[in-house]
Amino acid sequence: MLIEKVKTLKTISxxxxxxxxETRNNALIAIEENLLKNxxxxxxxxxxxxxxxKDISNSLYKRLILTQDKIKEIVDGIKSVRSxxxxxxxxxxxxxxxxxxxxxxxxxxxxxxxVIFESRPDALVQISSLFVKSGNCGILKGGKEALHTNxxxxxxxxxxxxxxxxxLGKSLELAxxxxxxxxxxxxxxxxxxxxxxxxxxxxxxxxxxxxxxxMGHTDGICHLFMDKDGDIEMGLKLTRDSKCQYPxxxxxxxxxxxxxxxxxxxxxxxxxxxxxxxxxxxxxxKTLEVINIxxxxxxxxxxxxxDYILSIKVVENLDEAMxxxxxHGSGHTDCIVTKNMDNWNRFLxxxxxxxxxxxxxTRFADGNRYGFGAEVGISTNKxxxxxxxxxxGLTIYKYKLVGNGDIVADYAEGKKKFxxxxxx
Amino acid sequence: MLIEKVKTLKTISxxxxxxxxETRNNALIAIEENLLKNxxxxxxxxxxxxxxxKDISNSLYKRLILTQDKIKEIVDGIKSVRSxxxxxxxxxxxxxxxxxxxxxxxxxxxxxxxVIFESRPDALVQISSLFVKSGNCGILKGGKEALHTNxxxxxxxxxxxxxxxxxLGKSLELAxxxxxxxxxxxxxxxxxxxxxxxxxxxxxxxxxxxxxxxMGHTDGICHLFMDKDGDIEMGLKLTRDSKCQYPxxxxxxxxxxxxxxxxxxxxxxxxxxxxxxxxxxxxxxKTLEVINIxxxxxxxxxxxxxDYILSIKVVENLDEAMxxxxxHGSGHTDCIVTKNMDNWNRFLxxxxxxxxxxxxxTRFADGNRYGFGAEVGISTNKxxxxxxxxxxGLTIYKYKLVGNGDIVADYAEGKKKFxxxxxx
Numbered sequence: 001m002l003i004e005k006v007k008t009l010k011t012i013s014x015x016x017x018x019x020x021x022e023t024r025n026n027a028l029i030a031i032e033e034n035l036l037k038n039x040x041x042x043x044x045x046x047x048x049x050x051x052x053x054k055d056i057s058n059s060l061y062k063r064l065i066l067t068q069d070k071i072k073e074i075v076d077g078i079k080s081v082r083s084x085x086x087x088x089x090x091x092x093x094x095x096x097x098x099x100x101x102x103x104x105x106x107x108x109x110x111x112x113x114x115v116i117f118e119s120r121p122d123a124l125v126q127i128s129s130l131f132v133k134s135g136n137c138g139i140l141k142g143g144k145e146a147l148h149t150n151x152x153x154x155x156x157x158x159x160x161x162x163x164x165x166x167x168l169g170k171s172l173e174l175a176x177x178x179x180x181x182x183x184x185x186x187x188x189x190x191x192x193x194x195x196x197x198x199x200x201x202x203x204x205x206x207x208x209x210x211x212x213x214x215m216g217h218t219d220g221i222c223h224l225f226m227d228k229d230g231d232i233e234m235g236l237k238l239t240r241d242s243k244c245q246y247p248x249x250x251x252x253x254x255x256x257x258x259x260x261x262x263x264x265x266x267x268x269x270x271x272x273x274x275x276x277x278x279x280x281x282x283x284x285x286k287t288l289e290v291i292n293i294x295x296x297x298x299x300x301x302x303x304x305x306x307d308y309i310l311s312i313k314v315v316e317n318l319d320e321a322m323x324x325x326x327x328h329g330s331g332h333t334d335c336i337v338t339k340n341m342d343n344w345n346r347f348l349x350x351x352x353x354x355x356x357x358x359x360x361x362t363r364f365a366d367g368n369r370y371g372f373g374a375e376v377g378i379s380t381n382k383x384x385x386x387x388x389x390x391x392x393g394l395t396i397y398k399y400k401l402v403g404n405g406d407i408v409a410d411y412a413e414g415k416k417k418f419x420x421x422x423x424x
Numbered sequence: 425m426l427i428e429k430v431k432t433l434k435t436i437s438x439x440x441x442x443x444x445x446e447t448r449n450n451a452l453i454a455i456e457e458n459l460l461k462n463x464x465x466x467x468x469x470x471x472x473x474x475x476x477x478k479d480i481s482n483s484l485y486k487r488l489i490l491t492q493d494k495i496k497e498i499v500d501g502i503k504s505v506r507s508x509x510x511x512x513x514x515x516x517x518x519x520x521x522x523x524x525x526x527x528x529x530x531x532x533x534x535x536x537x538x539v540i541f542e543s544r545p546d547a548l549v550q551i552s553s554l555f556v557k558s559g560n561c562g563i564l565k566g567g568k569e570a571l572h573t574n575x576x577x578x579x580x581x582x583x584x585x586x587x588x589x590x591x592l593g594k595s596l597e598l599a600x601x602x603x604x605x606x607x608x609x610x611x612x613x614x615x616x617x618x619x620x621x622x623x624x625x626x627x628x629x630x631x632x633x634x635x636x637x638x639m640g641h642t643d644g645i646c647h648l649f650m651d652k653d654g655d656i657e658m659g660l661k662l663t664r665d666s667k668c669q670y671p672x673x674x675x676x677x678x679x680x681x682x683x684x685x686x687x688x689x690x691x692x693x694x695x696x697x698x699x700x701x702x703x704x705x706x707x708x709x710k711t712l713e714v715i716n717i718x719x720x721x722x723x724x725x726x727x728x729x730x731d732y733i734l735s736i737k738v739v740e741n742l743d744e745a746m747x748x749x750x751x752h753g754s755g756h757t758d759c760i761v762t763k764n765m766d767n768w769n770r771f772l773x774x775x776x777x778x779x780x781x782x783x784x785x786t787r788f789a790d791g792n793r794y795g796f797g798a799e800v801g802i803s804t805n806k807x808x809x810x811x812x813x814x815x816x817g818l819t820i821y822k823y824k825l826v827g828n829g830d831i832v833a834d835y836a837e838g839k840k841k842f843x844x845x846x847x848x
Contacts, residue, residue, distance in 0.1 A: 014774050017774070018773040101788075192806035246836075356822060357826075359827045361832050369842065370519070371521065381637070382534050383534060396806050396810050400772055401782070402782045407665035408665055
């Protein structure tokens with residue numbers, strides 16, 4: 001029964017903080033070694049999934065394929081997680097409340113986390129290694145298309161953990177069926193956080209059907225705003241990269257906003273550059289006055305194309321651009337192209353997004369590029385973690401207070417006074 | 425309409441980050457001055473509530489009463505919030521991704537927060553001042569018993585904010601009816617966080633009826649564990665303070681755990697000390713072998729008495745104590761009394777609570793005692809904020825990336841490499 005598995009995770013989760021960094025890293029080494037040792041077995045199981053894969057899209061099929069090289073890449077990913085500094089036990093605050101009464105706050109694992117991800121089997125390994133490193137218990141649900149591959153990978157991970165530490169061996173569990181998801185979502189007494197990694201509809205479904213806190217993003221509607229004081233060539237280069245470098249992902253832009261003062265000069269060049277890349281352009285009425293492209297509807301401003309399509313809107317000024325971003329964007333990543341530092345500062349302060357950029361491609365919004373080593377996901381939440389989430393997002397803190405028989409009555413009655421002196 | 429008010433809050437929330445600390449503090453000064461100027465008006469309105477108060481408990485009635493001194497105390501509370509350092513704009517990370525491409529993370533307000541609190545009118549002022557200081561928009565719903573008082577206080581706050589900054593003047597709204605709560609809970613598109621401050625049933629109701637993240641605690645089941653290596657006199661002193669100094673609050677203990685090796689010596693003294701304070705004791709079978717008190721049922725271990733009642737359990741050892749705390753506790757605050765540093769370390773690492781104490785009263789778990797200046801509430805969540813929550817808990821962060829036309833393609837194609845050099 002899934003609930004029994006999850007209850008066990010909850011029970012053992014409190015003991016993971018005591019597992020040393022060395023043991024956690026040794027467990028990661030064991031996973032690395034055993035994955036490499038078992039490449040033929042993994043590829044065999046992967047082939048079963050590929051043979052079964054009939055009604056899935058081409059891109060899904062591609063992501064399902066494992067090769068020897070791909071497995072080596074996955075192992076490199078574990079190594080990079082292993083090389084990260086310990087996310088646990090970091091002292092965030094140390095304060096003398098009074099003489100001999102010291103309060104310390106330090107990072108600890110969140111506890112039990114449920115992750116639901118789609119067909120990519122490399123996600124299973126990446127998430128497992130992040131959880132081992134951060135001392136979290138995980139219940140992992142992969143896509144059914146990758147059933148055999150996931151089982152093979154998971155059995156190798158589980159055996160590796162067990163060979164190093166019996167508690168770590170119990171810290172990860174696999175869920176397999178669609179019914180399992182429904183059951184998971186009810187277990188708010190045992191699961192501290194749900195992380196759905198997948199398309200809009202998955203994330204929306206999870207958010208609507210559980211009391212467990214959810215970390216993730218439903219949409220990635222990112223913007224690039226070409227300010228009147230922006231460099232034209234830079235604007236073209238950044239628009240092209242932000243849209244075309246990899247359009248299927250959440251940090252690609254969906255809408256280009258252009259200040260009206262620069263529209264006549266900028267838009268024809270945008271048309272030339274983007275049409276060469278095969279991008280379909282959809283413009284507002286003012287855009288259509290300058291270039292001959294399809295017209296955009298109101299719906300376009302709220303649409304994540306994830307494809308070679310870009311909507312374009314001419315705005316009166318910076319204010320209209322910011323207003324548009326805050327009302328139609330998803331709070332993910334938005335960029336201004338400008339040489340005007342006042343405009344940049346206003347954009348930075350007023351655009352309510354996780355990542356706000358000056359003269360840089362929105363495609364940089366990613367855990368690896370931010371130097372987090374590995375990415376748990378990208379969050380558009382406004383609490384806990386925002387933007388690309390690394391290991392730190394899998395931790396919370398605990399307060400430790402060390403006294404010597406100190407009682408509150410002494411302070412309430414005025415016999416003693418707090419000093420509140422920061423040590424750290 | 426409430427929804428219109430909340431939509432407006434959402435719209436203006438993005439502009440609050442630009443309001444300087446000086447303006448925010450000036451707004452707090454205006455509130456302080458106007459509250460003091462309007463003491464007769466406030467007391468008059470408060471009297472209406474007191475006259476209307478028929479079917480409420482004595483303790484609720486007491487908390488409803490305002491006096492000139494009480495209002496001065498409330499004003500002192502605002503001053504202490506004003507004296508806190510700016511929670512916004514604090515740089516948490518600064519990293520060169522590559523030459524001339526710098527990523528910075530800094531603290532920003534969460535956005536729009538809904539607070540539901542019970543009858544204490546001082547809560548309205550405290551929350552408002554925390555929100556002004558942290559640049560958050562708030563929709564506040566107080567208890568219906570304090571309707572006139574809350575309206576009076578809120579109108580003074582609103583006028584004060586408007587006199588200093590028109591945007592700040594729009595940042596707080598009052599909700600008044602029970603229907604308003606229902607409506608608020610549906611507005612997950614506009615409200616980023618709900619903070620219920622009240623009893624279990626209120627918090628439970630909120631958690632069960634909204635998709636908005638909720639910060640709060642449902643239970644405060646705290647423990648004190650008397651280790652076999654604990655000092656008897658210290659154990660008695662801490663037990664008395666943790667239970668009796670103010671039993672009606674969440675950080676008072678509900679259960680005393682006693683190592684069996686020390687039970688015969690410790691328990692009779694506990695009985696003497698606590699019965700003198702009027703505490704009803706309920707013990708497990710092993711406790712009853714030592715002292716003559718009422719017997720505890722299984723239910724007692726999961727009950728927050730908030731009263732002069734204490735359940736007592738004799739345990740085999742530290743492990744059983746930790747197991748009991750992790751399965752019956754609420755993750756709030758738990759203390760071990762011991763001179764054995766190994767036991768303390770195991771307790772610290774394995775007890776999964778927000779605050780874990782050595783030889784100190786659980787009653788210290790409080791924002792003011794921790795030196796936070798003011799307390800938003802206490803959280804038993806495992807994400808965002810845990811334990812006593814101060815101003816920091818009302819913030820999240822934003823990433824700023826400053827480039828000079830940098831594109832991802834250069835890195836994907838191997839033309840450039842990230843340096844990932846931490847500046848801060």
